Amino acid sequence: MRVSEWVRVSQPRLFWNVMYMRKKSPRGLAGSLFGLLLMFLLLSVPVLPAWAASQAPAPTPVLQVVASFSILADMVGEVGGDYVSVTTLVGAGTDTHSFEPSPRDSAAMAQAKVLFVNGLGFETWLPRLISASGFKGVQVIASKGITPRMLDVGQEAHSKGKKPNGHSHGSVVDPHAWHSLVNGMLYARNIAEGLAQADPPRAEIYRARADDYIKQMKKLDNEVRHALASIPAQRRRVVTTHDAFGYFGHDYGIEFISIVGLSNDAEPSARDLASIVDLVKRRHASALFLENAGNSRLIEQVARETGVNVGGTLYSDSLGQPDEPAGTYLGLIKWNAGQLIYALKP
Numbered sequence: 001m002r003v004s005e006w007v008r009v010s011q012p013r014l015f016w017n018v019m020y021m022r023k024k025s026p027r028g029l030a031g032s033l034f035g036l037l038l039m040f041l042l043l044s045v046p047v048l049p050a051w052a053a054s055q056a057p058a059p060t061p062v063l064q065v066v067a068s069f070s071i072l073a074d075m076v077g078e079v080g081g082d083y084v085s086v087t088t089l090v091g092a093g094t095d096t097h098s099f100e101p102s103p104r105d106s107a108a109m110a111q112a113k114v115l116f117v118n119g120l121g122f123e124t125w126l127p128r129l130i131s132a133s134g135f136k137g138v139q140v141i142a143s144k145g146i147t148p149r150m151l152d153v154g155q156e157a158h159s160k161g162k163k164p165n166g167h168s169h170g171s172v173v174d175p176h177a178w179h180s181l182v183n184g185m186l187y188a189r190n191i192a193e194g195l196a197q198a199d200p201p202r203a204e205i206y207r208a209r210a211d212d213y214i215k216q217m218k219k220l221d222n223e224v225r226h227a228l229a230s231i232p233a234q235r236r237r238v239v240t241t242h243d244a245f246g247y248f249g250h251d252y253g254i255e256f257i258s259i260v261g262l263s264n265d266a267e268p269s270a271r272d273l274a275s276i277v278d279l280v281k282r283r284h285a286s287a288l289f290l291e292n293a294g295n296s297r298l299i300e301q302v303a304r305e306t307g308v309n310v311g312g313t314l315y316s317d318s319l320g321q322p323d324e325p326a327g328t329y330l331g332l333i334k335w336n337a338g339q340l341i342y343a344l345k346p
Contacts, residue, residue, distance in 0.1 A: 063199050065114040068123045069096045070319040071178055072142055072187075074329045076116050079191045079210050083202055087112065089129075092319045092327070095293040096122065101129045109133035114198045116191060119143045122175035140194030142187040149174040149246050176316070180247035181221040181333060185214045220330060221251075224337045228252045231344045237285045238340065239276075239302060241294035244316035245336075254340065257285060259298050268298070277305045287311030287343040292326070293318055311343030 063084045067073035073088040080086070087108040090096045109115065110133045117123055119141035130139075151172045177183040192210035196203035228236075236254045243258035259276055260268055268276065280288075280302060288303050290296050290313045303310050314336045320326035326335040 060199070060201055063114065063195065064112050065116065065195075065198075066108055066112040067116040068118060068126065069317065070094075071317075071329050071332065072116055072118055074319060075142070075178075075184070075187055075213075076191050076195075078213050078329075079188055079206055080195055081205075081209055083199070083205065084195065090318065092321055093293060094318055096317045099125060101125055101132075105129060106133040109135045113137045114194055115139045116142055116194065118175060118178070120148060120173050120175035120177060138194060138198045140190060142190050143175075143177045143183070144190050145186050146177050146180075146183045148177070149250065151243070151246075174243065174246050176244045177247055178329070179245055179316075179333075179336075180251050181217045181224075182251060183247060184217050184329065184333075188213050188217070216330060220333060224252060224333070227337065227341050228254070231341065232346065234284070235286045235344050235346065237283050238311065238344070239280055239285050239288040239299070239308070240314060240316075241289075241291045241299060242316070244291070245314065248336065252337075255283070257283060259302065260295075273298070273301065277302055280306045280308060289314045289339065289343075291316045292320065309343075312339040314339060 060083075062082075063080065064087075065076060065080070065084050066087045066089060067076050069090040070088055070092045073086050076084065077086050089101065089105050089108075090099045106129060109129060112135065114137050115130075115135060117126060117139065120143050151174055178187060188210045192206040195206040199206070233253065237257065238254065239257045239259065241258065242260045243256065245254075245256045248254065249256045257276075257280060259273075285306075285308055288299050288306075288308050288310050290299050290310060292313055292315045294316065299310060302308070315326045315332045319328065319332055320335075324331075326332040
């Protein structure tokens, strides 16, 4: 029996028991005073109607969301916190350009309330997955509102001795916008608004978490700018496997020379490679960098033929493992900046 029900049933019975004790025994008078006090306390307990408990608000369930790749998934997790459960399609250490969705990915999409994507033509495989999964939730484009970096693919190919033949993104827009912390701040805002749309009761929580996250980005951005400002401009030329770091270079004044363009899965011909070697020599590049999901063989070959040192590994399209320094978005930016500063300093 519930406490409220016990009080409702017992209050009248207690009252008549106390009155009977007063009539039957003088000594029972003192006891009856105690009884009256107890009765008063019980009468003061509010009796809740039976329907009140049943109408208490249930806790809002955790929001099921999907993020297209590991960097974006980490950002969604930072903004959503414990209120979201994030499924990542392209995991850490995996190349998004060559990703092939599985039935498991389709099942995760079918159950998700929100889908977070980078946009800018980055996820070329996504339309097929959305169609196959029957996804009906909210789709959020994290890069909405940024100023895209535009590439003249024909001119870039010509400078490397190639014939213009496009790339896997199908456009001249560089999709790797997250490498700019300024863009990262817009990503955080868009993520918060997407979560707020799908989960209105927690809208202000998501916005407040995004504000805190953006403060961390601003602090890191200032640190990186200050550190790179001490490196002479003529030394800020480096070579990478593919053209993923243009937004980073734009923000901090670094020239990135790529071997294979925007896609990591391209393979240059011997003639293309000879042109790249010549370009690296003419531009007096200070260092070459491997990528965590790139083709190390190409960089090592260019290093042998140019005599330029390999400065380390940069993270481009995916995070490192969770226990590694580049296991988060901010960790990735810190790691890449640190590798560049160490290799480029006089």
